[in-house]
Amino acid sequence: LPPRRSSLIQEGPPKRYRLHTERKDLDGNGKVRKWTYGEKDASKPNKTVLLVxxxxxxxxxxxxxxxNYILGVKFEEEKWYEITEEAAGDQSESQTSEITMYEVFSMKSPMSLIIIDTPGYGDTRGLDKDLEVAENLSALFQSKDGVCEVDAVCFVIQAAKNRLSDRQHYIISSILSLFGKDIVNNIVFLITHSDGLPPQNVLSGIKKARIPCRxxxxxxPxxxxxxxxxxxxxxxKExxxxxxRDAWEDSMDGMKxxxxxxxxxxxxxxxxTSDVLIERIQFEASICNLQLRIQEKELKIAEKRQIQEAMMQNKEKIEECKNFTIKVRKTVKLKVPIESKSWKHRKATTCTICQENCHEFDCWWVSDPSKCEVMKKGYCTVCTGKCHHSKHVKENKKYVVRISNVMMEFDSIKKEYEKAQEQSKIYSVLMEHLDKDLKEIEDQKSNLLSEAYNTIKHLSQIALKPDSAFTLQHLDFFIPRVREAGKENWVRELEEMRRKAVADEANKDALSYLKAGLGKLFLPGK
Incomplete structure (x- = not known):
């Protein structure tokens, strides 16, 4: 290649060269980048592959x-070209968290090539770093300079692997959750460190994990x-x-x-795929939002019932118009600073009108609420009022529901309701008001559960792998509450969804990894 296209990095043999690439930041944060080698020839067909x-x-x-295959390099030339930042085998690859889109244009090749390189998984950083991949892929698929089509989704696995680790199951489960149902025939496996013989161990692991693939x-597979x-x-030595030479030819044959x-x-x-990505982000945000709202309703119900119980115990004092004090576990909504070890969970998009968290987790790669994934046509898809983006803020604070033990005077409770026309009826009137409040809150909770059920069901219809580890955690929260609401048909559907997911070793192992690691990033528990 011309000297201006590459730099010698090792004398060899083989001589190793670093290809000079034109580099572009696609998301403004350096997390999604495009490196281009060569000049594009629009007359040549293009192939796009995603590597995981x-x-x-x-x-x-x-x-x-x-x-090197695209560049037409031969063994006898004793040359090797590298487009990646680090040397092959360099452990620095485990420290990267960026998605890189390599564009390769060569005059010698009848086609051009785009390689989407996702970060390596399985290093000591754990789940916190693994979770960034979906967000970065979303940015790549939505960027005008990104990709809108893919020819192959490739899982790279060592030939010596005889089973997929919990972490690999999690990786595959999470990646498959991002793609639409029609991508199955494009999923293949690239087996590395191969001796050229059929990789029986890997094939056994793939089939055992029941991974959708070509x-x-x-x-x-x-x-x-x-x-x-x-x-x-x-x-x-000869x-x-x-x-x-045989090793070189084996790899080039595999590439051919x-x-x-x-x-x-x-x-x-x-x-x-982009629809699934956006909808999954909105789904996660909605479920987290719904969970907090349902928990708030449950606490409000407990608070009202506590007041009713205190009134029954003090019925005579009420009828005699005497004031008295009761201890109540009062529900309070506060906006508090976000405390997270992960930089990408330190800011949230919240609604100032509804006072709700609209996008609490993974809301890091846009600075303006109007560009947040939960917005659709300028309006929020998550908060109760579906408010305009201008009513939202993005900051390092979020809403939480807290319990505060307070002493309340009965007179202050009376002021919350209309004054009874006759003092003698104040007890029955207040109890009726409380019953009405309870019924209203119960109805609101029921509506929230219905919304959650429909969201889960809709996602399962469009996602390639709907029963992902993430969905399982949500099901664990919602199934008991749907059962309590008496929605037996819904319970059966959700339990069947969960049963299939748990039976799937990939999801089972992924869930154990998720819970053992940083499952709290998704949901704070039941």
Missing amino acids: GETGAGKTTLINTMV QDKNDQ VYFLFNNRQTEGRHT RHIRAQ NFFQSLNEMNRRSLEL
């Missing part, structure tokens, strides 16, 4: 192998094999050189087969 893999799976080498005529030793220094398969697959629009 655990840290250490060999994803970096695989990306560079794709690039299958061959024998109903086996479609996979492609790669050896990850291309960057190793060249040996001098048999070692022969082994290295992979790219040929892209012609057979149907390219998928990400329009539905």
Whole structure:
């Protein structure tokens, strides 16, 4: 390649070069970026692949192998080109949290290539960092300079793996939750560190996890094999050189087969995917909002019943028009500073009219409430009043419901209701008012439960993997409350949804990982 297109980073052999790329920030935060090599030729077909893999799976080498294949590099040239920031095998890859979109345009190739590289999973940072991927993918799919179609979603797995770890299950479950139902035939597996033989261990793990994917005529998951030793220094002994050549050829054959398969697959629009992404974000926000509102209603009900009980115990004093004091656990809504170790949970979009949290978690990558994902055509999809975005603020504060033990005088309770025409009827009138309040709050709670049920059901109809670990946690909160409301048909539907999810080892392991890690990021508990 011309010197202006690359820089030598290691003498070799093979000589290693870093490709010069034009770089662009797509989200304003440096979390979604586009690196372009070469000049675009609109006459050539373009292929777009999304790569997902655990840290250490060999994803970096695989990306560079794709690039060298497109550039037409041969073993005899003793050259190796890298488009990635770090060297293959460098553990610094585990510290990245950005999504990078690589565009590769080569005069030697009949096609151009876009590689979407998601962060490596499984390092010591845990779930807190893993959760960023969905938000960043959402930004990429929505950016005018991003992608709107995909040819393949590729899970990168080491050949030696005989089962998928809890974390891999979580990763796959969360990624699949982002895609529409029509993406299944585009999901394939790229097996790294392969010796060229069929990866029976990996195939067994994939089938056991029941991962939706493309299958061959024998109903086996479609996979492609790669050896990850291309960057190793060249040996001098003939048999070692022969082994290295074979490893190179195996990987290039795997790459040839992979790219040929892209012609057979149907390219998928990400329009539905973007819809699922936005709807999942709105779903998570709505469920968190509904949960807080339902909890508030439950506390209000308890407060009213406590007042009723105190009135029954002091009925004579009320009828004699005597004032008295009672102790009440009063419900108070406060706006408090957000305390989170995660920078991306330190701000929330809240409604100043409804006094509600409209987007509490993962609300980090937009600075203006009008651009928040929960807004649709300028109005909030979450808060009770569905208020205009101008009535919202984004700050490091959120609403919480607290219980405060207060001493209340009966006279102050009377003032909350209309004055009875006759003092002798004040007890019965106040009890009627309290009963009316209770009925109204119960109805409001029932409506909130209905809204939550419909939200969960609708999402399950459009998402590829609706019974995700996230949905399971929500079901655990809502099923007992729906049962209490007497909605047996809803309970059966939600329990069936939950039963299928728990039976799925992928979700079961993902949920255990989610709960053991930072499950509190989604819901603060029942």
